[in-house]
Amino acid sequence: MxxxxxxxxxxxxxxxxxxxxxxxxxxxxxxxxxxxxxxxxxxxxxxxxxxxxxxxEPDDNPMTSAKFELGRYLFYDTRLSANGDIACASCHKQELAFSDGNQFPSGTYGDMHPRNAMSLGNTGWFATFNWARPDVTTLEEQIRGPLFNTSPIPEHGITDDNIELIESEVRADSTYQVLLIAAYPDEDANSQWNFDDHLIPALASFVRGLTSxxxxxxxxxxxxxxxxxxxxxxxxxxxxxxxxxxxxxxxxxxxxxxxxxxxxxxxxxxxxxxxxxxxxxxxxxxxxxxxxxxxxxxxxxxxxxxxxxxxxxxxxxxxxxxxxxxxxxxxxxxxxxxxxxxxxxxxxxxxxxxxxxxxxxxxxxSLTDTTFISNPDYGNPWPDEDGNPIGVTENPLADASVNPQCQLD
CATH class of the missing domain: 1.10.760.10 (Cytochrome c-like domain)
Structure with a gap:
């Protein structure tokens, strides 16, 4: 301490x-x-x-371990996008302190975002979350942007035309059925789990819980x-x-x-x-x-x-x-x-x-936290296509002695 x-x-x-x-x-x-x-x-x-x-902690979304864990699965799930190819983790990689290493991230349709992807960590202490939006003051609000916004680009590309399909895929997944019931124990097991009431609060809980x-x-x-x-x-x-x-x-x-x-x-x-x-x-x-x-x-x-x-x-x-x-x-x-x-x-x-x-x-x-970027609790929980744990990707640049950012040219 x-x-x-x-x-x-x-x-x-x-x-x-x-x-x-x-x-x-x-x-x-x-x-x-x-x-x-x-x-x-x-x-x-x-x-x-x-x-x-x-x-x-928002009054309507207090932190729980079960919501954090549900949010972790959602954070790494590419199914939360129009083309099934973009997850939150696509632009926020743990080994890069939840940034992506690119000048600009791209969305599900290949559009390039005009702003650099922010790193995550200790976001629970931030007053705002967007590069230039003073009005976005909660993680719950911020997370809606990449999922649903079309401007400046569609990132995840979720719209009225595909949202029900995406939500139904989540509801049908046996892993999510267990996680959702654990995260929201006061709700009926047959609840119509949805973004507004369940998935976004869980994603916010995961991001809020990333501490460094x-x-x-x-x-x-x-x-x-x-x-x-x-x-x-x-x-x-x-x-x-x-x-x-x-x-x-x-x-x-x-x-x-x-x-x-x-x-x-x-x-x-x-x-x-x-x-x-x-x-x-x-x-x-x-x-x-x-x-x-x-x-x-x-x-x-x-x-x-x-x-x-x-x-x-x-x-x-x-x-x-x-x-x-x-x-x-x-x-x-x-x-x-x-x-x-x-x-x-x-x-x-x-x-x-x-x-x-x-x-x-x-x-x-000296501000590099190797525990943060290697913490398995923050890593991808989904197995790979062969059913093996994906685990945490190591980043050799966490060693300042070999990181070119830490030396003059």
Whole structure:
């Protein structure tokens, strides 16, 4: 369990939280009202450090192990698509921290999505879930998008024309019959199991339960001074410094994003920024402006968590940055000064020596949680075509010493 009285924890928290007051002009709202009731009470075993406040569980979809397990089967099932070829796991692969390694994912009809597939992990603590949709504030809402949306592309391609066929296939599967009854024990065994009432809540439960708190960085916060190399410790100091301004957006001490919430806060913090990550923002990648039509929101996108960042290339909303070193260089230049300037002081620019860049990369690579990407509870539960367990795919790039993201070119 994390010891929140440990000096490493307090030092980092002070460095990161000191930046909160500097976040101005961002979409969303902040709250400072503390509510301790229920902060550590749950019938679900979250298996997280004691110092981490629990995420919010929706009143109409509380976490249970049975719903999580049903959601795991659904997450890896390609039958939940128009052509039977796309599962949630098609764009969210465990070995890549539930990203897909591509600049753009493709849907069931072969269309390319204009935005990079987000990684998953600790999503239960996120205030919003979409690159540029402040109005999508629950996982249940977010999951509906890939399943049913036709814009910007049909991803899973589920429509009124095929939804009953897909639901009937789920209902007829003996594996799902057992899982559904276990997940919803108060319902009749002959219930008309459906997306709205059963499948989407289960998928949300699985994604909400994907927790990642066992990286070297976390072990350092636990008090293991040797968990971080000397280079990574120097990189942490750079990361938390006013010189680089990283913590203006990646400010939280455990989610490493300013788009977060938990049970101790009555109101979420959901910020979106234009950090100048690209030169031109073109439709449909114009940020929150695509939703609001407000010109001040042009180019503003959600702050991604940096957890497992070394495994989730390429980067940015459009996957246009191939490497972490590329991202560092972009922000060291103050962002790309294109058709709209960046938000205030979020990308002021800075100068780093090659040694300092190496140290910053070492810190970012210390955020890789090998337990998370190898946890069999998060893996594909379905057997292969020969009836053998599929198991978890190993990723050699989890080793920072061989991961090119962790070294300068």
């Amino acid at each position: 994390t010891d929140s009285s440990h000096p490493h924890y307090h030092q980092l928290a002070a460095l990161l939280l000191a930046s909160c007051s500097l976040l101005a002009g961002c979409v969303g709202s902040s709250g400072t009202s503390l509510d301790d009731e229920g902060a550590s009470a749950s019938s679900y075993d979250w298996d997280i450090p004691a110092s981490i406040p629990l995420p919010v 708190f066992d990286s070297p960085f976390d072990q350092y916060l636990l008090g293991d001074s040797d968990a971080l190399s000397a280079s990574a410790k120097r990189g942490l100091s750079l990361f938390a410094s006013e010189r680089l301004e990283c913590t203006h957006c990646h400010l939280d001490d455990f989610t490493l994003t300013d788009n977060h919430m938990n049970r101790t806060w009555n109101y979420p913090t959901s910020n979106f920024h234009n950090t100048g990550s690209v030169l031109v923002y073109e439709e449909p990648n114009r940020g929150v402006y695509e939703v609001t039509g407000n010109s001040s929101h042009f180019g503003q996108f959600r702050t991604m968590s940096l957890r497992n960042i070394a495994l989730t290339a390429p980067y940015s909303h459009d996957g246009s940055h191939a490497t972490l070193a590329d991202i560092i260089d972009t922000y060291s230049q103050g962002g790309k000064q294109g058709d709209y300037s960046v938000d205030g002081d979020l990308s002021p620019g800075f100068t780093l020596t090659d040694d300092e860049k190496t140290d910053l990369l070492a810190f970012l690579c």
